[in-house]
Amino acid sequence: MAPFVSRRRFVAIAAGSTTTGLAGYTRRSSAADPESDESTVGIDRIPDTVGLETLVDGLGMPLAVEFAAETDRRYIAERDGRVSVHETDGLRNEPFLDLGEAVATGGERGLLGMTLHPDFVENRRLFVHYSAPRRSGTPTDFDHTGVLAAFEATDDGTGVKEGTERVILEIPQPANYHNGGDLAFGPDGYLYVGIGAGGGGGGGGQNVSKDFLGSVLRLDVDDRTADRAYAIPDDNPLVGRDGLDEYYAWGFRNPWRLSFDGDDFFVADVGESDYEEVNLVQKGGNYGWNVMEGTQCYRNDDCSAVAAKTPRGGEQFRDPIVEYPHEESDSGVSGISVIGGYVYDGSTLPALEGAYVFGDLLPAGRIFAATRPDDEGMWPTTTLDIADEAKLERILSFGRDAVGELYVLGTGVDGGGLHRIDSAV
Template identity: 55%
Template structure:
């Protein structure tokens, strides 16, 4: 039964619910230049458990966190449309930015991502990704509008100027789900934007490109000419060209072809959270019926949806080797580095939550491990390590000991600060959402 709806567990107990974003290199000042000598495996035996230090609580579905480069300050985005400022004295009462009058929240819609400009300390520019009502001119049967906007903060970085909004990009969304929402600056200074396939089941139906591959009958994930859905975009927010609110990097893979220039990589269903680490680009993608996956993404890569779900064919008769010839002349489909099922085994779940490679000092044994999780956390995280000979990354469960017995029952997102320490956004059994730092188990 094709019924995969990201966050169904959250929706069962709340009218809102989603996940969030942190601070990969490009936001934390680390280099994105690939260096094989620096992509290290773990510094020792992975711990069986880690602890949580709760920094802020009392929030409703916190989805994203960005770290100020010039102060002890974190900006935490709630799905409802609020961005909070958390500093040395805790969570400030007045919000940093209130977009509740603009954001359409509920289900998988809402305020989904925040990114600080690489020169935020000097120019105070920040970018947010949110859902808004359907715009005039969009098809009447479409759901809502994807909005990417720029704001400017006050000189002290303590408040975003509400009237400074500049809309950078809008996309009409056919269904209410599969909205992705992560935005992150790479070390190249360009903004990377995750866009889901438009919603619904199997990448088919209203608003989905049809007949690209007859056995499947539709697929925005495999289309690069009709719309921007089902892809990772890469844009230049420091320039504007051709009547758009952004420019196009000259080396984007489809520049000069019949594809849309914004595309960086494609073949995604619902890429929920991504991160950079020393030249590598980790993108998790929520599955449809059976499997969740994490990909190492490269420029121009095709990551398979809706021909494949993970490493497995998805309702396609002619892809036993993953390279159906009718996909733009035999374009290869890249397999994930991590895959886990919806049931069976200790590493399983319902919706992958992408994380970060650990580069901190508090948990030396986790150095170089990719730490991620699943919406249905149940007091656990996942840790994947690079295999010596390539191929799938071995993955294991790391138990979360909690803060005073508190455990994360529903996991929404991760963050990483400039020191390489990791943070978790999630809620406990009581539904109270918070921001937590991962620390050694007590």
């Protein structure tokens, strides 16, 4: 479930529960071995506590932040459809973009993703992903239409030009939750789009020929074809094969925040009943939903039998690099809804360099850090206490600026805010 409503159910299981393997599938260990030297490489250097420097407070539900190159300017997107400009002197009075009644809210709908084009300084293009009322072509029994759209900013970058919206893609959504919505440009210059499986415990993820639900798409938004407002990269994994050409990877339940670190592509995927996960995604990878929840078999004692009946039966599932339970764990890493983050590459907290920093919707005064092991197993993960936890009662998203410093967006005692992760001293 995405981070707007409480879970509809919570099923706790014993920490020592076993996993059922899949035919033809070699599973990695579901937890790092605390006795192995490899399992603790780098994790002991993670600081115990971090601070939060508040840059903006008094917001509603801030869900994304983007940093404009060559200027001290941040664009902050809120769920209600507004994007604000934050500069050295604070927030500008007029919004950068206000989608108004074009956005459907309620449940987990709203303005769910925003990113700037890599050449934003030159072309002033930005992209948003928002929930809209049902549009033509959306089935009558579906809840709404997800819209991926491009806009053009003014030359000074402080507003969006009227009449410049260009719809790139419309995604019919069956429910008002599990909609995904995040956007990120990869190092290849293509736009990556996270789409949720569409609600319900058994929702999409495995049928790559029917729709885009439960996927990450990859689009060339610098080109277009006669029948599309975008082009398909020639090396997308299903080009010339059975399936929709837009797919990059599939088998996700609700990808909530995408990020790149060089060629590494991180996708956090919100779990259903018991486990949360972070994946290091590869082209053409199947990440298991709705057969697997993390490394665990989802609601069935024989995952092999279920997997054989999926539209792409027998396809190998890929394990996450991080998995944590809903119940309390010895490591302290637990929660109810994962919020994906970024690899830290800044200078303020050198002990965090190279760690993947992320969190949970209900942080309970913590964020998480995972470090890369020497092998291909799970990434050891630990907690970092937040010095002033009242600032952050809910985590909604993360951001990273051009020099590698990390930011967290969420709600606390002063409403919604944007905070820079800093030293606790």
